Amino acid sequence: MSKNNDLERLLRYAGRYKALMYLSWVLSAISAILALLPLICIWLIIRDVLASEYTMIARYGAYAVALAIISMLVYIVALMCSHIAAFRIVANMRKEMLSHVISLPLGVEDRFGSGKMRKIINDSSAATETYLAHQLPDRAAAIATPIGLIAMLLWFDWRLGLLSLLPVVLGFLIMMWMTGERMQERMKQYQDALADMSNQAVEYVRGIPVVKTFGQTIYSFRLFKDSIDRYEKWVIEYTKELMRPMIIYTGAINSSFAFITAGAFILASGGITTEIILNVLFYVIITPVISITLTKIMFKSEEAMIVHDAIMRVDTIMNEKPQSDAHNGLVPSDSSVKLEHVTFSYDGKKDAVHDISIDIPSGSLVAFVGPSGGGKTTLASLIARFFDPQEGVIRIGGLDIRDIPKERLMQYVSFVFQDSHLIKGTIKDNVKLAKPDASDAEVLEALRKAECMDIIEKLPDGIDTVLGSGGIYLSGGETQRIAIARTILKDSPVIILDEATAFADPDNEVKVQKAFSSMLDGRTVIMIAHRLSSITNADRIYVLSDGEIRENGTFNELLGKNGLFSQMWKDYQSSVEWKVGKEAM
Amino acid sequence: MIKRLERTFALSEKGARDLVKGFIACAVHNLTLFVPVGILYLLASDMLMNTLTGRGIFYAVLCIISVVLIMISYRCVYKATYFSTYVESGVRRVSLAEKLRKIPLSYFGKKDLADITSTIMADAATLETGLSHWVPELIGAVISTTIAALSIMFFDWRMGLAVLWPIPVAILIVILSRNVQYRLSRRSMDAKMEVADGIQECIETMRDLKSCNAEKQYLKGLFGKIDKVEKRSIISEVGTAVFVVSASFILKI
Ligand SMILES: Nc1ncnc2c1ncn2[C@@H]1O[C@H](COP(=O)(O)OP(=O)(O)OP(=O)(O)O)[C@@H](O)[C@H]1O
Ligand SMILES: [Mg+2]
Numbered sequence: 107m108s109k110n111n112d113l114e115r116l117l118r119y120a121g122r123y124k125a126l127m128y129l130s131w132v133l134s135a136i137s138a139i140l141a142l143l144p145l146i147c148i149w150l151i152i153r154d155v156l157a158s159e160y161t162m163i164a165r166y167g168a169y170a171v172a173l174a175i176i177s178m179l180v181y182i183v184a185l186m187c188s189h190i191a192a193f194r195i196v197a198n199m200r201k202e203m204l205s206h207v208i209s210l211p212l213g214v215e216d217r218f219g220s221g222k223m224r225k226i227i228n229d230s231s232a233a234t235e236t237y238l239a240h241q242l243p244d245r246a247a248a249i250a251t252p253i254g255l256i257a258m259l260l261w262f263d264w265r266l267g268l269l270s271l272l273p274v275v276l277g278f279l280i281m282m283w284m285t286g287e288r289m290q291e292r293m294k295q296y297q298d299a300l301a302d303m304s305n306q307a308v309e310y311v312r313g314i315p316v317v318k319t320f321g322q323t324i325y326s327f328r329l330f331k332d333s334i335d336r337y338e339k340w341v342i343e344y345t346k347e348l349m350r351p352m353i354i355y356t357g358a359i360n361s362s363f364a365f366i367t368a369g370a371f372i373l374a375s376g377g378i379t380t381e382i383i384l385n386v387l388f389y390v391i392i393t394p395v396i397s398i399t400l401t402k403i404m405f406k407s408e409e410a411m412i413v414h415d416a417i418m419r420v421d422t423i424m425n426e427k428p429q430s431d432a433h434n435g436l437v438p439s440d441s442s443v444k445l446e447h448v449t450f451s452y453d454g455k456k457d458a459v460h461d462i463s464i465d466i467p468s469g470s471l472v473a474f475v476g477p478s479g480g481g482k483t484t485l486a487s488l489i490a491r492f493f494d495p496q497e498g499v500i501r502i503g504g505l506d507i508r509d510i511p512k513e514r515l516m517q518y519v520s521f522v523f524q525d526s527h528l529i530k531g532t533i534k535d536n537v538k539l540a541k542p543d544a545s546d547a548e549v550l551e552a553l554r555k556a557e558c559m560d561i562i563e564k565l566p567d568g569i570d571t572v573l574g575s576g577g578i579y580l581s582g583g584e585t586q587r588i589a590i591a592r593t594i595l596k597d598s599p600v601i602i603l604d605e606a607t608a609f610a611d612p613d614n615e616v617k618v619q620k621a622f623s624s625m626l627d628g629r630t631v632i633m634i635a636h637r638l639s640s641i642t643n644a645d646r647i648y649v650l651s652d653g654e655i656r657e658n659g660t661f662n663e664l665l666g667k668n669g670l671f672s673q674m675w676k677d678y679q680s681s682v683e684w685k686v687g688k689e690a691m
Numbered sequence: 692m693i694k695r696l697e698r699t700f701a702l703s704e705k706g707a708r709d710l711v712k713g714f715i716a717c718a719v720h721n722l723t724l725f726v727p728v729g730i731l732y733l734l735a736s737d738m739l740m741n742t743l744t745g746r747g748i749f750y751a752v753l754c755i756i757s758v759v760l761i762m763i764s765y766r767c768v769y770k771a772t773y774f775s776t777y778v779e780s781g782v783r784r785v786s787l788a789e790k791l792r793k794i795p796l797s798y799f800g801k802k803d804l805a806d807i808t809s810t811i812m813a814d815a816a817t818l819e820t821g822l823s824h825w826v827p828e829l830i831g832a833v834i835s836t837t838i839a840a841l842s843i844m845f846f847d848w849r850m851g852l853a854v855l856w857p858i859p860v861a862i863l864i865v866i867l868s869r870n871v872q873y874r875l876s877r878r879s880m881d882a883k884m885e886v887a888d889g890i891q892e893c894i895e896t897m898r899d900l901k902s903c904n905a906e907k908q909y910l911k912g913l914f915g916k917i918d919k920v921e922k923r924s925i926i927s928e929v930g931t932a933v934f935v936v937s938a939s940f941i942l943k944i
Contacts, residue, residue: 182932197920201914204890215897221891224891307812330785337780341777357758357761357762364755386738527895528899539899540903
C-alpha cells in the first residue's frame with residue numbers, strides 16, 4: 107500500500123533533521139530491548155529463590171530497576187529526537203505549501219476557499235505530528251519488542267514460548283481481518299460524514315440570520331438534522347460491526363494465561379522439576395507484557411490512515427500547476443496594453459471573457475463598463491496576469507506578459523481592487539507594502555493624494571494605528587482609498603482601477619473619485635466604472651456583457667449609437683436623480 | 692455528580708448516566724483481568740506443593756470461565772462507551788448549533804461565524820473520541836487500581852502501602868506542574884494561533900500582496916512565525932517531558 111510512500115514523503119520535509127528521525131527509531135528500539143532485560147533479572151531471581159539462594163537477589167533487583175530506568179531515559183531521548191524532527195517536518199510542510207501557493211494563479215484560492223485552504227496548510231500538516239513524534243518511534247519499539255520477546259520466549263523454554271505466542275498470532279490474525287482494505291474505506295466514509303455534518307452546520311448557523319423566512323429555517327435545519335442522523339446511523343452501524351471482532355480480539359490477547367496453564371500441565375505430566383517450575387513462573391510473569399505490546403500496536407494503523415488522508419489533502423494543493431515565470435532582462439518598450447483574441451474560463455465550461463481584442467495606446471484612459479458579471483474584473487485581472495487566458499495573447503509594451511518576469515510585470519501594472527484587503531498591521535505598513543523603503547513623508551504624501559487624511563485624523567495613532575485590533579476597522583470605501591495610496595506610492599505606468607460596486611455614503615464616493623483622478627495623468631489607465639459620470643472624458647469606453655465587447659467608442663459616440671450604453675446611461679441618470687431626490691427630502 | 696458530568700462534557704442527563712456506566716464497566720473489566728493472575732498464582736503454588744495431578748479439569752474450567760468473563764465485561768465496556776457516546780453526539784451537535792445561532796451576528800463577521808461553527812463541530816468530534824475512548828478508560832483504571840490496592844491492603848497493609856504511596860506523590864507532581872505547563876502550552880498555543888491567522892490572511896490578501904510584489908516579503912514574516920511555533924513547541928515539549936518523567940519515575944520505583 108501507499109503508506110511507505112507517505113512516510114517517504116514526510117521524511118523529505120525533514121531536511122537535515124532526517125537523521126534525528128532515524129536516531130529516534132533506533133533509540134526507541136534499544137529502549138524496548140532494554141525494557142525486556144529486567145525480565146531476565148526476574149528469571150534469575152526466581153531461580154535463586156527456588157534454589158533457596160538469597161545472596162544475589164537484592165543485586166538482581168537493583169539491576170532490574172536500573173535497567174528499567176535506563177530504558178525509560180533512552181525512550182525519552184528518542185521521543186525528544188522524534189519531536190524535534192516532527193516539528194521541523196510540520197514547519198517545512200507549511201512553508202513549502204505556502205511557497206507553492208504564492209506561485210499559483212489567483213483563481214485557485216477562490217476555487218478552494220480561503221478557509222479550506224488554510225485548513226489544509228495549517229491543520230493537515232499538524233495532523234502528521236502525532237504520527238511522526240509518537241507513533242513511528244513506538245512502532246520501532248513495537249517491532250523490536252516482539253523480536254526480543256520471541257527470542258527470549260524460545261530461549262528459555264521453546265514449548266512454553268510457542269504456547270504463549272499462540273494468542274499473539276491469533277490476535278494478529280483478528281487485527282488484520284479488522285484493519286484490511288475495508289477499514290480504509292470506512293475511515294474515508296467516516297471523514298466524509300463528519301465533513302458533511304460540519305458543512306450543514308455552517309450553512310444552518312450562517313443561513314438563519316440572513317434568511318429570516320420561516321420556511322427556509324426549517325429547510326436548512328432539516329438538512330443539518332439529516333446529516334447528523336446520517337452520521338449517527340453510520341457510526342452506530344460501524345461500531346456494531348466492529349463489536350464482535352473487538353471482543354474476540356480482547357479475549358484472545360488476554361488468554362495467554364490459559365495456554366500457559368495448559369503448558370504447565372503438559373510439562374508436569376513428565377514429572378515436575380525445579381526447572382519446569384522456574385520456567386512456568388517466568389512465563390506467568392512475562393505474558394502480560396505480550397498483551398500490552400499487542401495493544402500498543404493496535405492503534406498504529408488508525409493514525410497511519412489519518413496521515414494518509416492528510417497527505418492526500420496536501421496533494422490537492424501541491425498538484426495545482428504553478429504559473430510559469432520568465433527570467434530574462436526584457437523590458438516593455440512603453441505602457442501600451444494590447445489584447446489579442448483573449449478567451450478565459452474559470453471552470454472550463456463557460457467563458458467568462460470570450461475572444462476579446464483591445465488596443466490601448468500608451469498613456470490613454472479607457473473604461474470598461476457593463477452589467478454585473480459581464481467580465482470586467484476578469485478581463486482586468488488577465489492584464490495583471492493573475493491568471494492566464496486559455497487562448498489569446500496579452501501584450502504590454504509589445505511583450506507577451508508571459509515573457510515578462512512577474513516581479514517586473516507587477517512594477518508595471520497596479521491594480522486597485524473592487525474589494526481590497528488590508529493586512530493586519532499599521533496603515534503605514536499597508537501603504538508601504540508596495541515600496542518597503544519609502545519614507546514617512548512619502549507615505550503621508552501618498553495618503554494625502556488618495557484623500558485619506560480624514561481617515562488618519564480620526565485614528566488614535568495616525569498612520570501608526572494597528573488595523574484589525576482594538577475594534578479599529580475601515581469601511582470598504584476607506585479601505586479602497588488606502589489601497590489607492592498604496593498604488594500612488596508604487597507609481598507604475600499602467601493602472602487598473604476597479605471601482606467598488608456600492609458605497610455606503612456619498613461622501614466616501616466623492617473622495618474615492620477624487621483619489622482616482624489624482625492618478626490619471628501620464629499613465630495608461632483602465633478604469634472599471636459603475637458610476638458612468640466619472641468616465642465621460644475617457645478616450646475609449648468598452649461595454650462588456652456576457653464576456654464579450656458589445657460596443658466601444660467615446661462617450662458621445664456611444665450615446666449616439668442608442669445601444670446598450672445609452673440605455674445604461676439613462677438608467678444611471680434616473681438612479682442618480684432618484685438618489686438626489688431622496689437626499690433632498 | 693451526574694450534574695457535574697453533564698456540564699463538564701456537555702452531555703444530556705442520559706449521556707451522563709451512560710458515562711458513569713462506562714466508568715463502572717471499565718473498572719469491572721479491569722478487575723476481570725486480575726482473575727488470570729489469581730489462577731496463575733494457584734497454579735504456581737500447586738506446582739510448588741506438587742499437588743497438580745488430577746486438577747486438570749478444575750483448571751480448564753477456571754480458564755474458560757475467566758476468558759468468558761473478560762469477553763463479557765469487555766462487551767459491556769464496548770456498549771457503555773462507544774455506543775452511548777455516538778448516540779449522545781447527535782443531541783450535542785443540535786444543541787450547539789442552536790446556541791451558535793442565537794449569538795448576535797454582529798459579534799462575529801459572517802465568515803468568522805462559519806469558521807467558528809466548523810471548528811466547534813470538529814471539537815465535538817474530538818470530544819466524542821475522548822468520551823468514547825480515553826475518559827472511561829482512565830477513570831476505570833483509577834477505580835480498579837484502587838480496588839486492587841485496597842484488597843492487597845486487606846491481606847497485608849504494608850504491601851498495600853508499598854504499592855500505593857507513589858500514586859498520590861505522582862498526582863501531586865502533576866498538580867504542582869500544572870501551572871507551569873499551562874503557561875508553556877498557553878504560549879505555544881498563542882504562537883500556533885498566530886500562524887493560523889497568518890496563513891488565513893496570506894491567502895485572503897494574496898491578490899493585494901501579489902499586485903504589490905510583496906508576497907515573498909510577507910511569506911518571510913510568516914515563515915518567522917512558523918519557526919516560532921517550532922521553537923515554542925520544542926520548549927513546551929521539553930517542559931512537559933521533565934514533569935512526566937519525574938512523575939513516572941516515582942510511579943515505577
Ligand atoms: N473566481 C471566480 N471563479 C469562478 N467564476 C468567477 C470568478 N470570478 C468571477 N466569476 C464569473 O465570471 C463572470 C464574470 O465575472 P466578473 O467578476 O469579471 O464580472 P464583473 O463585470 O467584474 O462584475 P461586477 O460589475 O459585479 O464587478 C461571472 O459570471 C462570474 O460569476
Ligand atoms: Mg467586478
